[in-house]
Amino acid sequence: xxxxxxxxxxxxxxxxxxxxxxxxxxxxxxxxxxxxxxxxxxxxxxxxxxxxxxxxxxxxxxxxxxxxxxxxxxxxxxxxxxxxxxxxxxxxxxxxxxxxxxxxxxxxxxxxxxxxxxxxxxxxxxxxxxxxxxxxxxxxxxxxxxxxxxxxxxxxxxxxxxxxxxxxxxxxxxxxxxxxxxxxxxxxxxxxxxxxxxxxxxxxxxxxxxxxxxxxxxxxxxxxxxxxxxxxxxxxxx
Amino acid sequence: xxxxxxxxxxxxxxxxxxxxxxxxxxxxxxxxxxxxxxxxxxxxxxxxxxxxxxxxxxxxxxxxxxxxxxxxxxxxxxxxxxxxxxxxxxxxxxxxxxxxxxxxxxxxxxxxxxxxxxxxxxxxxxxxxxxxxxxxxxxxxxxxxxxxxxxxxxxxxxxxxxxxxxxxxx
Numbered sequence: 001x002x003x004x005x006x007x008x009x010x011x012x013x014x015x016x017x018x019x020x021x022x023x024x025x026x027x028x029x030x031x032x033x034x035x036x037x038x039x040x041x042x043x044x045x046x047x048x049x050x051x052x053x054x055x056x057x058x059x060x061x062x063x064x065x066x067x068x069x070x071x072x073x074x075x076x077x078x079x080x081x082x083x084x085x086x087x088x089x090x091x092x093x094x095x096x097x098x099x100x101x102x103x104x105x106x107x108x109x110x111x112x113x114x115x116x117x118x119x120x121x122x123x124x125x126x127x128x129x130x131x132x133x134x135x136x137x138x139x140x141x142x143x144x145x146x147x148x149x150x151x152x153x154x155x156x157x158x159x160x161x162x163x164x165x166x167x168x169x170x171x172x173x174x175x176x177x178x179x180x181x182x183x184x185x186x187x188x189x190x191x192x193x194x195x196x197x198x199x200x201x202x203x204x205x206x207x208x209x210x211x212x213x214x215x216x217x218x219x220x221x222x223x224x225x226x227x228x229x230x231x232x233x234x235x236x237x238x
Numbered sequence: 239x240x241x242x243x244x245x246x247x248x249x250x251x252x253x254x255x256x257x258x259x260x261x262x263x264x265x266x267x268x269x270x271x272x273x274x275x276x277x278x279x280x281x282x283x284x285x286x287x288x289x290x291x292x293x294x295x296x297x298x299x300x301x302x303x304x305x306x307x308x309x310x311x312x313x314x315x316x317x318x319x320x321x322x323x324x325x326x327x328x329x330x331x332x333x334x335x336x337x338x339x340x341x342x343x344x345x346x347x348x349x350x351x352x353x354x355x356x357x358x359x360x361x362x363x364x365x366x367x368x369x370x371x372x373x374x375x376x377x378x379x380x381x382x383x384x385x386x387x388x389x390x391x392x393x394x395x396x397x398x399x400x401x402x403x404x405x406x407x408x
Binding site for chain 2: 138
């Protein structure tokens, strides 16, 4: 697995929380009011990070998936990036410029794109550079939740990833995707359940086909969440 | 669903020192390759010279063989003499002389005797007083053991003995 063996820190940044885990221990968990506060918490931690490199996990509210259906005549990575760029505003409601990542998929099949605001990325790089720290990875925490879920023996048809500010739903049969969306802001369990119910009503998935992973900053109780980033903060539910 | 390797971290740029180090390593590799290439070229040239030398020797050997073969097929300059000597050695000269000594006809004298051992021919020139004596001499020769004699030519003059040439194949 590409993230196993990290000797640095795992940093979580969301619009409602900031957290740091080192060597499978939660060393810092701080609820916040908004993104600016979360960034301030990050800036305060960096001088005392004690590490030269760290992985940065973004919440679903800051890093959003989009499902790109196959488009005839579109070929090449650059063209797919432009298609994804054109969809960001509609999918996320963002107006500011965004950076998009698009996976490579077989022609004629849906593929996933992920968007994050460029200003946020720039700010994160600036903060890290100012403290001589290198981000060895920047990506959505729900992405690692998906990776960990796919390694479990029991798999659902829909994965619901809940974190401090969003509910990200990913679904599909076999290796294909037919669902990739984020509901944000979703700041508590009730809101998450409501969003999930709405999604289930409009899809052919049933509640028993949904498996859930939650990153919670509510308590620091020891959990055995397996090999997933920020594991001390993670709960699984079938 | 499948795993997604989402990545927004910028690719790590190598520090300038690393680029310099890489350049030095590449330059050293290039130099080493250049030296090896030069050494290989030298070796190749030496081998080529060796091949040319061996080819030249082979050609000379071949030429010598051809010459020897040609010589073997050429008759040796003394071969004819040697053969003549060998044939003379086998020529029954004693028998010839004994034959000539046994034939005596009054007035007929052997003037010369030529032996050609290679052809096995004997040419004898005789003087004779008259035709009758010559014919008696020829008959006497042919009555001896040995090859037959024949009269090749005869000259007669009224005032002096005639000469005749008698030939026999031995």
